[in-house]
Structure formats: structure tokens, C-alpha cells
Amino acid sequence: MPIEALTYAALGARLNISPKAARSLAKRLHLPCSLSVDGKALVSVDLAEIRHRPRPPSLRRAHDTTLLTAKIAALEVEVARLQALAAGHRADFEHERERADRLLVELMQANAETMAAREALARLEASVRSGGRTNGSVDGQGHVARRLGHLAADLVAGDRKASR
Secondary structure, three states: OOOEEEOHHHHHHHHOOOHHHHHHHHHHOOOOEEEOOOOOEEEEEOOOOOOOOOOOOOOHHHHHHHHHHHHHHHHHHHHHHHHHHHHHHHHHHHHHHHHHHHHHHHHHHHHHHHHHHHHHHHHHHHHHHOOOOEOOEOOOHHHHHHHHHHHHHHHHHHHHHHHO
């Protein structure tokens, strides 16, 4: 038979296959291709040399679609289950985050109270080292004892707050 220049649609019609399958066949067989005046691809082919038998329509396709539909339904159920599980985990995460925020506030308060207690301790130690003198003069024992008592009370109060 002579060589003919056919479009993919015409080749498909001659071989009883779709134009898409004809294009695939032409590529697989490395058939020469050119463009027509109207811009369509023309395949140069000798139909006598092509031994192509189209496959019969498969019964597996109907079976495959029912099987795939069942798989899709099962996967949708699994997705719904996982979304519910994720929502539960998200709620747990939010609860723990709020708890961590509360603990951070408590830690910052305890840190501030500890710093105040350290400052009071430093003042008390400075007062003890100076021997109760203020401005270089020795005051009466009553004032020094009272001052030391106030500083000790501040220190104890700060220590109690920090230990909570």
C-alpha cells in the first residue's frame, strides 16, 4: 500500500481507535509527522505495515470503578475519623497552652518576689555590716533594732511569697 498523510483523527478512524491512541501509536512507532496548511498534524504512514489490533473494551473497567468507588468511600470515612481525632488533639493542645501560659505568669511573679527578697537581704546584710550606723553616726539601740526588725520581716515575707 502507498504511504498516506493522515491526521490523528483519520488514522484513528482507519485503525478503529481514538485520535489520542492514534497519536500515541504514531509516537511509539516513530512515524514521520508534518503540519498541514490548517495547522493540524499529518502523520505519514503505510497502513499495510502497521500491525495494530485495538484492544476489546475491557470488563475490568466496570469492576475497577466499583472497587475504586468502595476504596474512595472507605478513605473518606478514614479522613473523617482522622479529622475528629485531630480536633481532639487540637483541644488538648489549646488546654496545655493555656496551662503553660498560667505557669509562666506564676514563674515570673515568683522570680520578681525572689528578686525583692534578695534586695531586702542585701539591705539587711549591709545594715548588719555597717553596725547599725546611718549617715556615719551611731543612733540609739532602739532605732537600729527596729530597722533590723523591719528588714528581717520584709525578708521573711518575701521568702514566704517565693515559696508559694
